[in-house]
Amino acid sequence: MKKIQHVSSFKGTLRVPGDKSISHRAVMFSSMAKGTTQIRGFLPGADCLSTISAFRRLGIEIEQSGDRVQVQGKGWYGLTEPSEILDIGNSGTTIRLMMGILATQPFHTVLLGDESIARRPMGRVAGPLRQMGARIDGRGEGNFAPIAIRGGNLKGIEYHSPVASAQVKSAILLAGLQAAGITTLYEPELSRDHTERMLSSFQVEVNSFAGGVNVTGGQELISPGEIEVPGDISSAAFILAAAAIVPGSYVVIEHVGVNPSRTGILDVLLAMGADLRLQNERVVNGEPVADIEIKYTPLHGITIEGEIIPRLIDEVPIIAVIATQAEGTTIVKDAAELKVKETNRIDTVVGELRKLGASIDPTEDGMVIEGPSMLQGAVCDSHGDHRIGMATAIAGLVAKGETAILNPGSIDVSFPGFFEKLAGLSL
Structure with a gap:
């Protein structure tokens, strides 16, 4: 735990x-x-x-x-x-x-x-x-x-x-x-x-x-x-999310891969109103790389669907967390692929965020999130899925009180040292 x-x-x-x-x-x-x-x-x-x-x-x-x-x-x-x-x-x-x-x-x-x-x-x-x-x-x-x-x-x-x-x-x-x-x-x-x-x-x-x-x-x-190998943008997404939803935050993540087929999370954050920019853009071994700077600013809900979905399918759990703190409704469509990931991520994201008090409902191919929600600390479970574990941890940063994550070891699959990185940035 x-x-x-x-x-x-x-x-x-x-x-x-x-x-x-x-x-x-x-x-x-x-x-x-x-x-x-x-x-x-x-x-x-x-x-x-x-x-x-x-x-x-x-x-x-x-x-x-x-x-x-x-x-x-x-x-x-x-x-x-x-x-x-x-x-x-x-x-x-x-x-x-x-x-x-x-x-x-x-x-x-x-x-x-x-x-x-x-x-x-x-x-x-x-x-x-x-x-x-x-x-x-x-x-x-x-x-x-x-x-x-x-x-x-x-x-x-x-x-x-x-x-x-x-x-x-x-x-x-x-x-x-x-x-x-x-x-x-x-x-x-x-x-x-x-x-x-x-x-x-x-x-x-x-x-x-x-x-x-x-x-x-x-x-x-x-x-x-x-x-x-550049830094993983799917891992960076969780740090970006924390900075996007925790008031007063300012974070720079260096040497991140920004392959256009993977930057859906950046497009979503910008569409929601995030203060985000790329710096020091370059190419390493054929892969575009940049430093990503993000400052906290209030966000608003959007609809996410269509051709962008394959570019952010792994980031949907953390996008759902971001949406709980955005003003208005965020809708995720065309994401049925979430059902055949490490877990059925539609069900697990909805179930875990509801424990924290989020207003979120599943659909056949995605979810609907109403925000902003005042989250409350709870006991959450990664279900052995690294991205669910990290998503609930980021939600815990804005929840009142204490949030406990069961089975946190799964996070090491993609982000060894995740909690230490969070602690190094927390004020």
């Missing part, structure tokens, strides 16, 4: 841990590349450590100390068949992207996760990979882990994804790199493009176009030598 007290203001300059999505891909792509890669700024959270563990068991030499990682890549066919099941813990990114990589390998692998992973849909990845020629099986006709894969002899396909998902897209693109011909994926809205950007830095030709992306098979990954 972690106890949170009301704070009077939030001030200071800090950095947040490395981007989780980029950290996963840095390890994966370096493992599949030819040459040695040094990774700086790696996120040493539980999910990313699961990726390192899995590739070690596939025969890749990886040294990791804090946020520094060295990977000895062996090329596409340097992996070896594991003698045991690969347990990827709670990491949806690890299991889905590895499905794409392992679909190219001419051996048998079984992927297993925790109870949360066992509930999350894998058919959205397994289906197109089967179309490419991989043999994939699992519970529920291959829709749920454990997932068994025997790959090799793939052919390129043209696939129209029903969801905008960077994990689905990445798995198909990775398989396509070792498939005969061209693999093309279309998606309904733009999803995160970290895979495309990083593959380019590994000298892979990726062709993005309006509505989709394609790759030609037979391409090798060549190590760029070094990769610098």
Whole structure:
């Protein structure tokens, strides 16, 4: 249990841990590349450590100390068949992207996760990979882990994804790199493009176009030598939220990734009236990076829907917290994807914020929040979901009295040292 007290203001300059999505891909792509890669700024959270563990068991030499990682890549066919099941813990990114990589390998692998992973849909990845020629099986006709894969002899396909998902897209693109011909994926809205950007830095030709992306098979990954991982904007979102809703606050978060496919949270804050700006904008390893400055100012409710949703799907829990302190009604639509995250985040966000006294109601594909609400301290539960744990902690900063967070350890998945960062800024 972690106890949170009301704070009077939030001030200071800090950095947040490395981007989780980029950290996963840095390890994966370096493992599949030819040459040695040094990774700086790696996120040493539980999910990313699961990726390192899995590739070690596939025969890749990886040294990791804090946020520094060295990977000895062996090329596409340097992996070896594991003698045991690969347990990827709670990491949806690890299991889905590895499905794409392992679909190219001419051996048998079984992927297993925790109870949360066992509930999350894998058919959205397994289906197109089967179309490419991989043999994939699992519970529920291959829709749920454990997932068994025997790959090799793939052919390129043209696939129209029903969801905008960077994990689905990445798995198909990775398989396509070792498939005969061209693999093309279309998606309904733009999803995160970290895979495309990083593959380019590994000298892979990726062709993005309006509505989709394609790759030609037979391409090798060549190590760029070094990769610098920027701060994770999904982690920065919680600090930004605290500064946005705690009166008198002023915070600067340095070296944050501001990839346009991830900056929906910034667009939402600005639309709600936040005093926010980017400073020192630059490009690092193909990824845009900046320092983010935010000052407290009163906010107002807005409607969040449509093509912006994939750019902020992980930030909806903390956006709901921000909305509890904004004047008027905030409506989140088109976010049914929240139901298949680490938890059903529509239900858990609504349930936990109601404990604190928020006026919030679920809808079929989102939620409706009325603000501002005078929150009262309560006992909340992360439900084993790092983003729910952090969202309720930020709500506790503006709630009267004391808020207790059950199962706070889940926060280490993406933000080790989260509570220490909050304490360093609290006044």
